[in-house]
Amino acid sequence: MTQYETIIGLEVHVELKTKTKIFCSCSTEFGAEPNHHVCPVCMGLPGVLPVLNKKVVEYGILAGLALNCQIADFSKFDRKNYFYPDLPKAFQVSQYDLPIAEHGHLEFDTGEGEKRVGITRIHMEEDAGKLVHQGSISTTTHSLVDYNRTGVPLIEIVSEPDMRSPEEAKAYVEKLKAIIQYTDVSDCKMQEGSLRCDANVSVRPLGNKEFGTKVEIKNLNSFKAMQRALEYEIERQIDVVEDNGQIVQETRTWDENKGITLALRSKEEAQDYRYFPEPDLVPVVISREWVDSIKKLLPELPDEKKRRYIEEFGLPPYDASVITVSKDIASFFEACTRNYPEAKAISNWIMGDLTRLLNSHNMDIKECSIKPQQLVEMLKLLDNGTISGKIAKTVFEAMFETGKDPGVIVEEKGLKQISDASAIEGIIDRAIEDNPKSVEDYKKGKKKAIGFLVGQVMKASKGKANPQVVNDILQNKLDHM
Amino acid sequence: MIKKSDVEHVALLARLELSEEEKELYTKQLSDILEHAQTLNKLDTENVPPTAHVLPLKNVFREDEVGDHLDPEKALSNAPDKEESFFRVPKIV
Numbered sequence: 001m002t003q004y005e006t007i008i009g010l011e012v013h014v015e016l017k018t019k020t021k022i023f024c025s026c027s028t029e030f031g032a033e034p035n036h037h038v039c040p041v042c043m044g045l046p047g048v049l050p051v052l053n054k055k056v057v058e059y060g061i062l063a064g065l066a067l068n069c070q071i072a073d074f075s076k077f078d079r080k081n082y083f084y085p086d087l088p089k090a091f092q093v094s095q096y097d098l099p100i101a102e103h104g105h106l107e108f109d110t111g112e113g114e115k116r117v118g119i120t121r122i123h124m125e126e127d128a129g130k131l132v133h134q135g136s137i138s139t140t141t142h143s144l145v146d147y148n149r150t151g152v153p154l155i156e157i158v159s160e161p162d163m164r165s166p167e168e169a170k171a172y173v174e175k176l177k178a179i180i181q182y183t184d185v186s187d188c189k190m191q192e193g194s195l196r197c198d199a200n201v202s203v204r205p206l207g208n209k210e211f212g213t214k215v216e217i218k219n220l221n222s223f224k225a226m227q228r229a230l231e232y233e234i235e236r237q238i239d240v241v242e243d244n245g246q247i248v249q250e251t252r253t254w255d256e257n258k259g260i261t262l263a264l265r266s267k268e269e270a271q272d273y274r275y276f277p278e279p280d281l282v283p284v285v286i287s288r289e290w291v292d293s294i295k296k297l298l299p300e301l302p303d304e305k306k307r308r309y310i311e312e313f314g315l316p317p318y319d320a321s322v323i324t325v326s327k328d329i330a331s332f333f334e335a336c337t338r339n340y341p342e343a344k345a346i347s348n349w350i351m352g353d354l355t356r357l358l359n360s361h362n363m364d365i366k367e368c369s370i371k372p373q374q375l376v377e378m379l380k381l382l383d384n385g386t387i388s389g390k391i392a393k394t395v396f397e398a399m400f401e402t403g404k405d406p407g408v409i410v411e412e413k414g415l416k417q418i419s420d421a422s423a424i425e426g427i428i429d430r431a432i433e434d435n436p437k438s439v440e441d442y443k444k445g446k447k448k449a450i451g452f453l454v455g456q457v458m459k460a461s462k463g464k465a466n467p468q469v470v471n472d473i474l475q476n477k478l479d480h481m
Numbered sequence: 482m483i484k485k486s487d488v489e490h491v492a493l494l495a496r497l498e499l500s501e502e503e504k505e506l507y508t509k510q511l512s513d514i515l516e517h518a519q520t521l522n523k524l525d526t527e528n529v530p531p532t533a534h535v536l537p538l539k540n541v542f543r544e545d546e547v548g549d550h551l552d553p554e555k556a557l558s559n560a561p562d563k564e565e566s567f568f569r570v571p572k573i574v
Contacts, residue, residue, distance in 0.1 A: 018545050025548030034566045039551045054542035076533045083496055085570045098533070132567070144567035147556075272494055282538040 003206040004241075006234050007214075008169045008199055009161035012176055013154050014186045015127065015194040016059045021151035022126050023050030023093065023281075028153075030192070034146035042126075042151035044089030050280055052077075056153040057100070057284055059185035060124050061294045063155055064101025066183045066301060067119050067176075071291050075100045077124075077278040085145050086128040094156075096275040099123035100284070107303065108175040109321060110168065117172050118160030127152040155185075161200065161211065166230035170223055173197060174325065178302045182327045190222055197226055202247070203237045212237070213247040217261055219254045229254035233261050305330055313343035322351050328365045335372035340379055349375060353393060357400045369403030370396075378406035386410065388417045390463045419466040421473055424457070427465065428474055431456040432481075442478050450474060483512040 021028055024041035041048045064071050078096035104119035129150040133143050157176065163169045177188045177195060188195040197220040202212035217233055220226040232254075237247055252261040300308070302324045309320040323333050329350060336346045354375075358365060378395055381387045387395060387410060398409045410416055418424055431453050432439055441449035450471070457470045488507045492499050499507065553566045562569040 020545050020547050025543065025546060026550055027547045033553070035553050035556050035568070036566065037550055038553075038556050039549070043551070043556065051541060051543040053545050055545040057542070074533070081494075085568075085573060131573070133573075140572050142562075143570050143573055144564055145570055146567055272490075274494065277533055279534070281534075282536060282541050283533045285539045 002242075004203045004234075004238050005206045005208075006164055006166075006230075007161045007202045007204065007211055008163035008166075008230065009214075010159045010163070010169060010172060011198045011200070012157045012159075012173065013127075013196040013198075014063070014157065014180055014188060016056060016153040016155060017184070017186050018053055018055045018059070018153055020053055022053050022056050022124070022153035023151055026151065032148055034144075035148065037148040038150070042088075043147055050093065052281060052284070053153065056124055057286075058294055059153075059183075060100040060122060060155055061286065061291060062183050062297060063157070063180060063185050064104065064122050065291070065295055065298055066179050067101070067104040067106055067122065067157070069101035069104030069119060069122060071101050071286055072098060074098060074283060074285055076283045077281045078275045079278050080125075080273045080275055082273060084128070085143065086131050086150070088129070088147060088150060092126060092128065093278050093281070094125035094275075095123035100155075100286075106172070106175050106179060108171045110171065115168065115171075117162040117168075120158045120160050122155050122157050125154050125156060126150070127154050161202075161214075166227045166234070169199065169230055170227055173223065173226065175302070178325050178327075182299055182301050184299075184327075193221070196221065199226065199230060199233075201230060201233050201237070203234060203241065212241070213249050215247065215249065215261075216251045217254055218251060218264070219256075221256075225254055225256055228259060229261055232259065236261065299327075309333075309343075313337060315343055315347055319344070319347040319351065323347055326365065332365055332372050336376050339373065340376045342379070345379055346375065349379070349396070353396050354400075357397065368400070370399045371403075374399055374405055381406055381410065385419055385466065386416055388463060388465075388467060390458075391415050391417065394463075415464060417466050418461060418464050419469050421469060424461070424465050424470060424473060427457050427460045428470065428477065431460065431474075432477065439478065439481070443481070450478065453478075483508055483515060487511075 018028060020026060021042055024039050026037045026039050026042055029037065041050055061071050075095065076098045077093050079091040080094045080096070081091045083090055099121045101122040102120065104122070105116050106119065107114045107116045109115075127149050129145055129147040131143050131145055133140050159172065163172055173195075177190075180186050180195075181188050186194055190196075199217045199220060200214045201217060202214040204210065204212040215233065215237070217229050220229055233252070240247055248263075251264045253264050254261055305324045306317070306320040309315045309323065310317055315323070324330050333343075333346060333350055337343050340346060354365075354368070354370070357363075358368060375396075378387075378392060378399065381395075382389065382392050387406075391410075394413075395406050395409050395415060398404065398413070399406055402409070404412075435453060435456060438449045438452050442453075453474055454467060454470050457465055457474070458467060485504055485508050488499070488504050488511065492504075492507075557563050557566065557568065560568050
C-alpha cells in the first residue's frame with residue numbers, strides 16, 4: 001500500500017484591536033445594531049476617500065516582528081475584485097505584491113522536538129460585512145446584509161506549506177494565537193471570529209518531491225473543526241488518488257453538522273481577482289527608526305517566557321509550555337511566584353483545578369474570581385497544616401465560586417484540619433471498634449489493612465483529620481493491642 | 482493578442498452579458514488597446530522603480546479616534562430593499 005504525506009499551509013485572519021476601522025473613523029465595537037457603525041467610506045459611496053489608520057500599520061509591524069518577519073521599507077495597498085454582497089465596493093482593499101511583512105517563522109513543540117514553520121507574509125486588509133441568510137440554504141429566499149464589520153482591520157498571516165499533519169496545523173495555530181495575544185494587537189477569539197482560519201491541503205505519495213494539487217478549506221472556526229475538517233479532507237484526497245482520480249483545485253467548505261467538506265467553487269475562476277494598485281491610498285514608507293520604536297513595545301514572548309520559567313523557577317518544560325500559552329495565565333502564575341517560593345506547586349494548581357474549573361464554566365482566567373494572592377494564601381494554609389490536601393480542593397472550589405479569601409472559607413465552613421491527637425483519638429477508637437476484621441487482618445501481618453482504617457477515620461472527620469497524625473496514632477494503637 | 486475566449490472570461494469576471502457582436506467588437510478593441518500599450522515596452526525601464534502611485538505622497542494617516550457614524554436611516558435610504566436596519570439582497574447561496 002502506498003504511504004501518503006500530507007502537506008498543509010494555513011492562512012490565518014486576525015482582527016486587530018483598534019478602536020476604529022482601517023480606512024474610516026467608524027467604531028469597530030462588536031454587537032452594535034445592524035448598519036449603525038457605518039459611514040460613506042466603509043459603505044463605498046461614490047466620491048469618498050479612505051485614509052489609513054496609523055495604528056493598523058503599527059500593529060501590523062508589531063505582529064511581523066513577533067513572528068520574526070522582515071518589515072517592508074515600502075508597502076502599498078491593492079484592490080482585490082470580486083462580487084459578493086458582503087463587499088459594498090465590489091472589491092476588497094488588501095495588499096498584493098508589497099505586503100507589510102515577509103519571511104518570518106515560528107516554532108512549536110511537537111512532542112518529538114521543536115518544529116519550525118515559515119511565515120510567508122503578513123498583509124493588511126479590510127474585513128467584509130456580515131450576511132444573514134434567511135432560512136436554510138436550500139429554501140432561502142433572500143439574505144440580509146450588515147456592514148458594521150466592513151472595514152474592520154485584519155492582518156492575514158500566510159504560512160509556508162510546512163505542516164505535515166492536522167496535529168501540526170493545530171499546534172501552529174495555537175502558537176500563532178499565543179504570540180499574537182502576547183503582542184496585544186488582537187483578542188484572537190476563534191468563537192467570536194477575531195481569529196479565522198483557512199487551510200490549503202494536498203497529499204502526495206511519501207518520497208515524492210512535487211506537491212499534489214491543493215484544495216482550500218474554509219470555515220474552520222474552532223480547533224476541533226479544523227482538526228476534523230483536515231482529517232476528513234486528507235482521507236477524501238487519498239481515496240480520490242487511490243481510485244486513479246484527479247484532485248480538482250477548488251475551494252471547499254467545512255460542514256460541521258455533516259462532518260464533511262463540500263465543494264464551493266472551482267479555483268480557476270474564483271482566484272482571478274484582477275488585483276491592481278489602490279489609487280485612493282498612497283504608499284506606506286516604513287523607516288528603520290519607526291520599526292525600532294515599535295520593537296521596544298514588543299513584550300516577552302511565549303518562547304522566551306518559557307525558557308525563563310524553566311531557568312528561573314525550575315519548572316518542568318511541559319509546565320512552562322502550558323503556563324505560557326496564555327499571557328493572562330502566565331501573569332497569574334508570575335503574580336503568585338512573587339509571594340510563594342514553590343513554583344511547581346503553583347503550576348500544579350493552575351494546570352489542574354484552576355484549568356478544570358475555568359473550562360467547565362467556559363471562563364477566561366481574567367473573569368476568574370480567584371486572585372493570585374488568594375491561591376498563595378491557600379498554599380500557605382496547606383503548608384502550615386491548617387488544611388489538608390483534600391480539603392484544599394474544597395476550599396479552592398469555594399474560592400472559585402465565591403471569590404472569598406481562603407482563610408474566611410476555612411473559618412466559615414469549619415474546614416480547619418484537626419491535628420490535635422486528643423480530638424482525633426475518639427474517632428480512631430470508634431473506627432477500631434467498628435472494624436474488628438481490619439484490625440485482625442493487620443495483626444495477622446496484612447499491613448495494608450491500616451489504609452482502610454485511616455480512610456474510615458478521615459470519612460468520620462469529614463476529611464478534616466490530619467492524615468499523617470491519624471496514621472501515626474492508629475499504628476501506635478494497633479501495635480500495642 | 483486577445484482571443485474571444487479572453488473576452489468571455491473577463492466578461493464573466495465582471496458579470497457582463499455580451500452579445501456575439503459585442504464579443505467580436507471587444508476582442509478587436511481590446512487587442513488594439515494592448516497593442517498600443519506595447520509602445521511603452523520600447524522604453525528602457527531598467528533603472529526606473531515601478532510606480533506604486535502617481536502622486537508624490539506617502540504615509541497619509543489618521544489617528545485611531547472614533548468619529549461620527551451615518552444615521553442608519555440615511556445609510557439605508559438608497560437601498561432598493563431593506564428589512565429593519567439590514568440591507569436586503571436576493572438569494573445568493
